[in-house]
Amino acid sequence: GAGVSQSPSNKVTEKGKDVELRCDPISGHTALYWYRQSLGQGLEFLIYFQGNSAPDKSGLPSDRFSAERTGGSVSTLTIQRTQQEDSAVYLCASSLGGSGGAVETQYFGPGTRLLVL
Amino acid sequence: AQSVTQLGSHVSVSEGALVLLRCNYSSSVPPYLFWYVQYPNQGLQLLLKYTTGATLVKGINGFEAEFKKSETSFHLTKPSAHISDAAEYFCAVSVRSGNQFYFGTGTSLTVIP
Numbered sequence: 001g002a003g004v005s006q007s008p009s010n011k012v013t014e015k016g017k018d019v020e021l022r023c024d025p026i027s028g029h030t031a032l033y034w035y036r037q038s039l040g041q042g043l044e045f046l047i048y049f050q051g052n053s054a055p056d057k058s059g060l061p062s063d064r065f066s067a068e069r070t071g072g073s074v075s076t077l078t079i080q081r082t083q084q085e086d087s088a089v090y091l092c093a094s095s096l097g098g099s100g101g102a103v104e105t106q107y108f109g110p111g112t113r114l115l116v117l
Numbered sequence: 118a119q120s121v122t123q124l125g126s127h128v129s130v131s132e133g134a135l136v137l138l139r140c141n142y143s144s145s146v147p148p149y150l151f152w153y154v155q156y157p158n159q160g161l162q163l164l165l166k167y168t169t170g171a172t173l174v175k176g177i178n179g180f181e182a183e184f185k186k187s188e189t190s191f192h193l194t195k196p197s198a199h200i201s202d203a204a205e206y207f208c209a210v211s212v213r214s215g216n217q218f219y220f221g222t223g224t225s226l227t228v229i230p
Contacts, residue, residue, distance in 0.1 A: 004160065033218070042121070043207065043220035056216055091161070102211035103149050103168050106218070108160035 002026070004109035006092050012115045013082055021077045021112045023092030030097030032075050033106060034067055038088040046090075049075065050097055082116045089113050119144045121208050123221035131229045136195040138224045140182075140208030143189060150191040151209040151218070152182055161207065167191065178202070198228045 005024045013019050025032050034046040045059040049069045060066070064082075069075040079086055093106035124139040142148060152164040165176025172184040178201075182193045191208060208221040 031216075035220075040126075040222065042123075042222040043209075043218075045217050045219070048216050050216065059217070093161075102213055102216060102218070103166070105163045105166065106161075108153075108162070110158070110160045 004092055004094050004107050006090075006109035006112050008112060009110065010113045010115075012117065014117050015084060016081055018078065018080045019082055019114065021079075021090050021114070023075045023077070023094075023109060025073065025075070025092070025094030026107055027073075028096070029094035029107070030072060031095040031104065032069060033093045033095075034075070034077050035091040035093065036061075036088045037091055037111070043091060046077070079114075082114075084116050087114055087116045119148065119210050119212060119217075119219045121210050121219050121221035123206075123208050123224050125224055126222065127225045127227070129227040129229060130198045132200055133197050136180075136193070136198045136202065136226065138193040138206050138208075138226065140191045140193065140221060141189055142191065142208070142210045142219075144210055144212060146212050148210045148212055150182070150184060151211070152176065152180070152191070152193050153207045153209060153220075155205040155207065155223075157204070164193070164206075198226075200228050200230060202226060203228045 007022045030051045032049040035043040047067045048056040064080045067077045089111040091111045093108045095104040122141045150167040153161040155161045165174045167184045175181045211218045
C-alpha cells in the first residue's frame with residue numbers, strides 16, 4: 001500500500017513569502033505529526049493531530065507557523081512571512097492513532113526540503 | 118522533560134565489524150524508546166522499539182538494542198556491518214502520558230568495504 005507522501009519535495013522561496021507544505025498520510029491512520037529537521041539537528045516536533053481532537057500545537061516555533069488537517073486525512077503546514085532560519089527539511093509522519101499513543105510506530109514521508117533565500 | 122543524546126554524529130566501521138551506535142536519554146517517567154533509520158533519499162523507518170518487558174529488543178536487518186535503566190541508555194548494535202547498513206540512525210524517546218516524540222540529532226553510519 002502507499003506510504004506517507006509529501007509535496008513538494010523541494011521548495012525554494014524568497015524571504016517574506018508564504019509557503020504551504022502538504023502531507024498525505026497512510027489511509028486509515030488517524031494520528032499525524034509534523035517535524036522540522038534543521039542541518040545538524042534532530043527532529044523537532046511541531047504539531048500533532050489525532051482524529052477530531054484539538055491538535056497539540058505546543059511545538060510550533062512562532063505564530064507564523066500553522067497547520068490544518070482536513071477531513072482527518074490530508075494536512076497542510078503553512079509558514080507565513082518565511083525567514084531564512086525556516087530553511088529545513090519538514091517531515092510528516094502518521095500512525096494508527098489508537099489508544100497506544102506514544103508507543104505506536106510512526107511512518108514517515110520523504111520530507112519537503114525548504115530553502116528560504 | 119525528555120531529551121535524547123546520541124554520541125558521535127559520524128561513525129565509520131569496516132564491513133563485517135561490530136556496529137555500536139550510542140543513545141542516552143533523560144526522562145522523568147518510564148520511557149518508550151525507538152531507533153529509526155533513514156536510508157539515502159528515503160523517509161525514516163522503524164528499526165526497533167522498547168515498550169515493556171524484555172530489555173533486549175531485536176529489530177530488522179540484524180539490529181538489536183538493550184534498554185539499561187541504570188545507565189539511561191538504549192545503544193544500538195549489530196554484530197557484523199553490511200554495506201547496505203550505511204544510513205542515518207535516529208534514537209527517539211516518548212513517554213506514556215504524552216503524544217510527543219523526542220529525537221536525537223542522528224548518527225551517520227559509514228561502512229567501509
